[in-house]
Structure formats: structure tokens, C-alpha cells
Amino acid sequence: MTRPTVSLKEVVENFPGSLDVLYGGGIQRRKLKSPDLNRPGLLLAGFTGEFPRERIQILGLTERAYLLHLLRSGGRKAVVEALDRLFSRRIPAVVLTASGKKLPDSLLSMVLDVARKYRTPVLSTPIQTPSFMAMMSDRLAYLLAPRRTLHGVMVDIHGVGTLIMGAPGAGKSETALELIRRGHRFVADDVVLVRRYPPNSLLAEPPPGRESLMFFMFIRGIGTVYVPHYFGVSAVRRSHPLHIIVELSDEEGPVETMDVLGIDVPKYRVKLHPLKATATVIESMALHYKANRLKDVIHLPRFEAILEEQLRKGSP
Numbered sequence: 139m140t141r142p143t144v145s146l147k148e149v150v151e152n153f154p155g156s157l158d159v160l161y162g163g164g165i166q167r168r169k170l171k172s173p174d175l176n177r178p179g180l181l182l183a184g185f186t187g188e189f190p191r192e193r194i195q196i197l198g199l200t201e202r203a204y205l206l207h208l209l210r211s212g213g214r215k216a217v218v219e220a221l222d223r224l225f226s227r228r229i230p231a232v233v234l235t236a237s238g239k240k241l242p243d244s245l246l247s248m249v250l251d252v253a254r255k256y257r258t259p260v261l262s263t264p265i266q267t268p269s270f271m272a273m274m275s276d277r278l279a280y281l282l283a284p285r286r287t288l289h290g291v292m293v294d295i296h297g298v299g300t301l302i303m304g305a306p307g308a309g310k311s312e313t314a315l316e317l318i319r320r321g322h323r324f325v326a327d328d329v330v331l332v333r334r335y336p337p338n339s340l341l342a343e344p345p346p347g348r349e350s351l352m353f354f355m356f357i358r359g360i361g362t363v364y365v366p367h368y369f370g371v372s373a374v375r376r377s378h379p380l381h382i383i384v385e386l387s388d389e390e391g392p393v394e395t396m397d398v399l400g401i402d403v404p405k406y407r408v409k410l411h412p413l414k415a416t417a418t419v420i421e422s423m424a425l426h427y428k429a430n431r432l433k434d435v436i437h438l439p440r441f442e443a444i445l446e447e448q449l450r451k452g453s454p
Contacts, residue, residue, distance in 0.1 A: 143169040144281040146231055146259060152281065155265050155273055160234070161250050163257035168230045170194070173278035175271050177201060181227075182208075182220045191227040194274065197249070198235045198267035205245055214248065221252040231259040233274075235267040283333035283341075284399050291355075292325035292342045292378065293317050295424035299342060299378040301330060302420065304386030309410065311355050313386070315363070316417040323375045324365045327355045332380055334399040343377035352376075382427050384408055384420050 146168035150157055159165065176193040179201050197205075208216045224232070232253065234241065241249075253260045263270055290303035291314040302310045311327060318324050331345040344352050353374045355363045365374055383396050383405040390409040395402035406423045408416060 142282060142285065143171050144278070145169060149274075149278065149281065150261065153274065153277055155270070156263055157233075158237075158262045159259065160262050161253050161258075161260040163254060163259060165231075165259045168259060170230055170278065170282065173275050173282050175274060177267075178224050179204060181223055184220075184223070186223065189227060191229055193230070195224060195229050195232045196235055196267060196271065197232055199239060200267075202234075202241060202245070206242070209245060214244075217245070217248055218252060221249060222255075225252045225256040225258050228256070229258060231261060233270070234260065234262045235265060235270045237262045238264045279335060280333070283335055285331055285333045286399055287345060288330050288332055288398070289328065290330055290383075291327050292330045292380070294323040294325060294375055294378045295421060296322070296428060298424040298428050299325075299340075299381045300420065300424055301342065301380055301383045302386065303383060307358070308386040309416065310386060311357050313416050313420065315355065315357060317420065318365060318369055318373050320417065320421070321373075322421075323373055323378075324353065324355070325375050325378050326352075332398055334401065338401055340380040340398055340401055340403070341377055342380040382406065382424065384423060386410055386416070 145166060147166045149170060150159065150165070170192075172190070172192050174190070174193050175196055176190050177196045177198065177200070178189070181189055182201060182204060205217055205220065208220060232249070234249075250260060265273065288301060288303070290301045291310045293300050293302065293314050295317060302314055304310050314324065314327070325342060326344040329345050329348070330342050333341045333343075335341060353365045355365060357363050380398070380403060383398075383403050385405060385407050387407050387409060389407070391407040394405045394407070396405040397403075404427060408419050408423075410416065411419065
């Protein structure tokens, strides 16, 4: 399972908040491999060990306050030396957070001068440091998640992400259409992109670059169907966790597992039936999976035992 990389330019373009480029030298060539970020206060202060150079570096209010202190106590040379320790590590980028609190022009000029020296992009955001780090880490985790494509139709059935697979002409789309008619929600048809999130979560969605085909299905004998047009916008989802796989087959079989990005996903095999019967069987499988997941949470005898114990002891 190989971990993908993503260009810094793509990250900036896909970031959900405000993120400006103050200096974009080499931004297209900068590749990110880690969803983690780093605050380089120790490196600025002179400790150079165990530095995570592969991460985006954050200069928040605390780091900038230290640089201002350094400017007052040691002058421009001390600040440039501290910045040089940071930028010489060939880091992917530096982000100035909380930019609403304006950085003195003299200090900003020094940051940009050293950035140009090493052709390292410098970005700026008005978002406070903790919020920005949470948002950026989440976006990087999404863009860098290990992924693979599977062929089938992805449907949300009672909150259970169900991928319907089978040979061409087995009736995958027709079965999914019947499920949508019953009130379940459509995610993707034909090609489904699955991403893995730590520790053990899988997210299914249409593959990138096919936005113009999102929410379309091809039904044999009818042609292309735009699901929201027939069933409304509530009948579709842009993505959904993958929980189970159902394979339409000529033969029935026991429940197995299918390895998807290192995670064992329950795989049911359904013998082909008339359309409505197949949809009903798949609904039942989704509910069976959901009931098994909830049995340790919603367990009436255990609840009654706990309630009786609490009543015997009295209210805490």
C-alpha cells in the first residue's frame, strides 16, 4: 500500500479557509507526504535535533513574539540566523497564522528574504493557530489518504455504506435504483474511489476529475439517469464510509471478508433474484450488519440490569 503525495499548490487550492501566498517560489514542485504540521520554536531557539523537515512549518504568535524578542536583543543578524536554521532544512512551506495581528514590516521583510534565498513558499492566514492546524491536518489527511478504486455502485442504506459489486450486466445499477426509490441514498456509480483514514475507516466517493458525472447512473434499457432530478437532492451523498460489500452472483455463499487497503470489509454474496427481492435482501444485510454493530450498545437485558442496580443504590 503506497502513500500518495500531494503538491503544495493543490493543498492551497483545496484549503477550505482563507490562505494567501506571500511568496510562491517553487510552490508547484513542493510535494507533501505528511498530514502533520510543526511549530519550529525549538529550532529557532537553536536546538536542531529531531526536526521534522517534511512538515509544513507554522509561525504563530508565539514564534513571532520570540523573533521580535530576538530582534530587540540580538539585532537583525540574530533573526536572520534563526530563520536560516529553519529555511535551510528545505522545508515544504512556512505559514504565518493569525495574520490579523500584523507582523512588523521589518520582520516580515526578513522572513521573505530568507524564503527567497531558499525558494521556500510562505503563506498567510487570518485563522488562529490551533484552528488552522486542525483544519490543515484534516485536509492533508484527506488528500494524502491511501486510496484505491473499486467497480460497483455505492449506496447509503440506513447509514450503512454498501458497495454493490458484480459482473457486467448483473443488475448492480438497477438494484441500486430500486434502493434509492425506497429512500436510500446514492453515492457513486461504476467507479468508486475508496480512501483509508486512520486507524480503520474507509471513505467511498466518486473519483476526482469526474465532477461533471457526479450523481449520474447508467441504466440498461433507459440510458443515463440523473438521480437528483428523479428523486430529489436528499437522495444523494457526496461521500460515505464503506461498511460492507455485496456481490451479485449466480451462487450464494457464506459471509467472507475482502481486503480493502488493509482493512477486512464484510462481503456478502447474493444470488440474483427478481429486482425487488434483491433490493430487499441487500436491505436486510445492511440492517443485519448495523444490528451486530449496535448489539453491545443497545442491549436491553444489560440496560435493565444497570437500571435495576442504580435504583437499588439510589440516585448518585
